[in-house]
Amino acid sequence: MLRVEQVCKSYGARKVLRSISLTCQRGAYMLRGPNGVGKSTLLRVLAGVTPPDSGAVWIDGHALHQEPIRAKLRLAYAPDECPIYPFITGSELLAFVAQAKRCSLTPQVHAVVERFGLDRHLGTRCGDMSLGTQKKLMLAAAWIGEPSVLLLDEPSNGLDVAAHAVLVDLLREKSAKAVVFVSSHDQAFARAVGAQVLTFDSLSGPAAEL
Numbered sequence: 757m758l759r760v761e762q763v764c765k766s767y768g769a770r771k772v773l774r775s776i777s778l779t780c781q782r783g784a785y786m787l788r789g790p791n792g793v794g795k796s797t798l799l800r801v802l803a804g805v806t807p808p809d810s811g812a813v814w815i816d817g818h819a820l821h822q823e824p825i826r827a828k829l830r831l832a833y834a835p836d837e838c839p840i841y842p843f844i845t846g847s848e849l850l851a852f853v854a855q856a857k858r859c860s861l862t863p864q865v866h867a868v869v870e871r872f873g874l875d876r877h878l879g880t881r882c883g884d885m886s887l888g889t890q891k892k893l894m895l896a897a898a899w900i901g902e903p904s905v906l907l908l909d910e911p912s913n914g915l916d917v918a919a920h921a922v923l924v925d926l927l928r929e930k931s932a933k934a935v936v937f938v939s940s941h942d943q944a945f946a947r948a949v950g951a952q953v954l955t956f957d958s959l960s961g962p963a964a965e966l
């Protein structure tokens with residue numbers, strides 16, 4: 757479902773990703789490593805947001821560099837920060853993502869919205885939502901289009917206790933049929949989700965088959 761081969765990325769003279777290789781079948785994976793080691797950079801490369809200097813990424817068999825649209829239609833990416841337009845409402849954001857993914861908002865997506873308690877915020881402009889509510893909205897949007905690969909950067913950051921528990925349940929369910937690839941410093945969260953912990957350093961060099 758997710759295949760990465762010898763991905764390298766530098767910022768100037770700083771080599772951040774050094775020949776990262778891995779293959780993930782469905783399940784939950786938690787990427788761990790010290791601040792600044794390159795976890796967010798790796799997620800951005802896997803999501804096709806940042807191009808690697810070399811190497812390749814396949815999502816559900818589609819190479820990001822050769823079939824970017826097909827590959828991106830099969831993935832969902834939620835960065836740690838919430839890059840959403842402040843002037844659109846929650847409903848408009850979800851409709852926008854569905855349109856970009858060429859799909860409709862299914863009952864499953866509405867169920868995720870409901871479980872996060874977002875229904876009452878859907879008419880609110882994103883810029884007027886709290887950061888936690890924006891985060892929940894971004895996470896709920898990751899369920900749109902039934903992606904095979906979910907890339908979530910620090911998804912539990914800023915969530916209240918109830919939303920944290922909902923996220924754990926949702927990720928446990930999703931990882932039964934998709935790759936859930938999460939960057940997090942929260943070990944208790946990884947245990948609750950049942951995620952396999954990957955240290956950043958272990959991914960450099962020969963491919964890891966997970």
Ligand SMILES: Nc1ncnc2c1ncn2[C@@H]1O[C@H](COP(=O)(O)OP(=O)(O)OP(=O)(O)O)[C@@H](O)[C@H]1O
Binds near residue numbers: 772789791793
């Ligand atoms: N756009 C960029 N331009 C230049 N350097 C960058 C850029 N993005 C990240 N970096 C640098 O790349 C390194 C890795 O950053 P990254 O955000 O990927 O780390 P991280 O492991 O996610 O850190 P954290 O745990 O603090 O979130 C850092 O030294 C950072 O300063």
